[in-house]
Amino acid sequence: EAGVAQSPRYKIIEKRQSVAFWCNPISGHATLYWYQQILGQGPKLLIQFQNNGVVDDSQLPKDRFSAERLKGVDSTLKIQPAKLEDSAVYLCASSLGRRARETQYFGPGTRLLVL
């Protein structure tokens, strides 16, 4: 079974530029998550989708971050304009459903460096 796919794996941009990350979850997984992991910390949830709909985006900086999940499969996370503090690893995860016992499976992440 293929895992969660993410691209690109690495991205270097200058502040005020825009950037987009792509995620393809495990086939059949209805729930998709985007996490931000700053160096030295654990991941922090940015947004959670259930199929096409947003379940939780309370920690998404909506003035610069946006995300969408078209057709309930792939998802894109965008930052515009980027700031220095956005340098982090962006992890996409998916799970079969929303039960407490459901394991979230993570992709390899996208390492973003904002100069």
Place this chain on the structure above:
Amino acid sequence: AQKITQTQPGMFVQEKEAVTLDCTYDTSDQSYGLFWYKQPSSGEMIFLIYQGSYDEQNATEGRYSLNFQKARKSANLVISASQLGDSAMYFCAMREGTQGGSEKLVFGKGTKLTVNP
């Protein structure tokens, strides 16, 4: 207040020995789940083991076991017979009750485990 506390920034263990990584949590929910993930230098978060708040027995998965002490709100990960490939960051995470809310995982800051030959 932190919901997940991992007090050991770094741990060292000799190959083939057992090691315990500490995790304490804070929640007022009766229903919650506790997870441990491994993150090698490649960056991917690898699921290791899960413990539900209502599970009566400690979870085990191969060389990994979870020492769950509900009254103390601790969920320590025990790795038996350490291998060089176990060197990585280890994160404890909690998911609280799912009564119409987010099922987000809340992570601790992690423990860096180094296995020495």
